Amino acid sequence: MLKAGLTGGIGSGKSTVARIFKLLGIPVFDADATAKTIMNEDENLKSSIIASFGEAAYTNGILNRNYISSIVFQNEEKLALLNALVHPATIGAAERWIQQQNAPYIIKEAALIFESGSQEGLDIIIGVYAPQTLRIHRTMQRDKISREAVLNRIHNQIDEELKMKLCDFVIYNDEQQLLIPQVIALHEQLLLRGYGQS
Numbered sequence: 001m002l003k004a005g006l007t008g009g010i011g012s013g014k015s016t017v018a019r020i021f022k023l024l025g026i027p028v029f030d031a032d033a034t035a036k037t038i039m040n041e042d043e044n045l046k047s048s049i050i051a052s053f054g055e056a057a058y059t060n061g062i063l064n065r066n067y068i069s070s071i072v073f074q075n076e077e078k079l080a081l082l083n084a085l086v087h088p089a090t091i092g093a094a095e096r097w098i099q100q101q102n103a104p105y106i107i108k109e110a111a112l113i114f115e116s117g118s119q120e121g122l123d124i125i126i127g128v129y130a131p132q133t134l135r136i137h138r139t140m141q142r143d144k145i146s147r148e149a150v151l152n153r154i155h156n157q158i159d160e161e162l163k164m165k166l167c168d169f170v171i172y173n174d175e176q177q178l179l180i181p182q183v184i185a186l187h188e189q190l191l192l193r194g195y196g197q198s
Helices: 014-023 031-041 043-053 065-072 076-099 132-143 147-155 160-166 179-197
Strands: 002-007 028-030 105-109 124-129 169-172
Touching: 002 014, 002 179, 014 028, 014 105, 014 124, 014 179, 028 031, 028 076, 031 043, 031 076, 031 105, 043 065, 043 076, 065 076, 076 105, 105 179, 124 160, 124 179, 132 147, 169 179
Parallel strands: 002 105, 002 124, 028 105, 124 169
Antiparallel strands: none
């Protein structure tokens, strides 16, 4: 079974691409959603986050995302600390999920594939690219946050041009090229490679 990673900067549209792969019948692991779940459900991780960020990190047992975001997106050391706590648990969850799948290929969707080092366990990486101006606009609309807040998040991710160079395939979600035909063409390639491995 071929293991593919799917990544892209904030606002690139990687979740939209992931949904298309799902509609094509491909199992998709959402690392970002899983990380959020783990931060609310894993008692050991919750204790570590509280120890590192204070009691205000949780409200009634639920992660106070606004509080955490206000800290980590302003402070690279705090962001690295949070990632060091959360990434190993998320990577472990992904490995357990992959072992349960039976498909020609699977997709692990994660914003921080390279930043977390999780590309090591994957056969190929797919990047979703959109120009920064479009990514900023989409994220401001989606998350109802300021341009400055979006730029802070972008600053904490690998440079988009570099990230795309590290990927094996790039899907362009720039509103200039149709998205679905690109995904279907890549899907057909990955099916062939996946069946070739089995």
